Amino acid sequence: MYDEHLKTRHLTQRELADRWNKSEATIERYRSDGVGPRYLKIGGKVMYRLEDIEQFELDCLHESPSTRVVPASATTGRDRI
Template sequence: MEIATMQQDPLPNRPPRYLRTPEAARFLGLSGRTLEKHRTFGSGPAYRKIGGRVVYRLEDLQLWAEASARQSTSDPGTSVARRPGRPAKLVSR
């Protein structure tokens, strides 16, 4: 599902739609675990905790995905959306 092909919300005055992690991951074409890693490293879309549950606003998912747009493989981009990685290991000498 491409974001560019999505239609605007036909009912702009209704409350925002919230998705749980599995739904949000499917929407983005990622695994739930990848989305959890992004959340851990602070590189993912904005989320909320409601009643102990993590939820994502549909608009935040779209904005995060759009921030990752690139024109070429050499385009470094300016967004913070990046692939989660492992934290750097401390090396003692």
């Protein structure tokens, strides 16, 4: 039987930095400060699930400078960048 979780795509810190046009140091700081998407740490290596990155991006979506789009997941309690 095929496990659906095996299809989960993971990004490295470098790949996330490239995706957001940020430095790796900035991504590290977000993680250290407790902001940004959830992450995995396995054997000392940090990985980000694509689904968590995409959800975080949706949670940060704004319609205008004063109006943030509030998706149903906004109650997750994660800080935004």
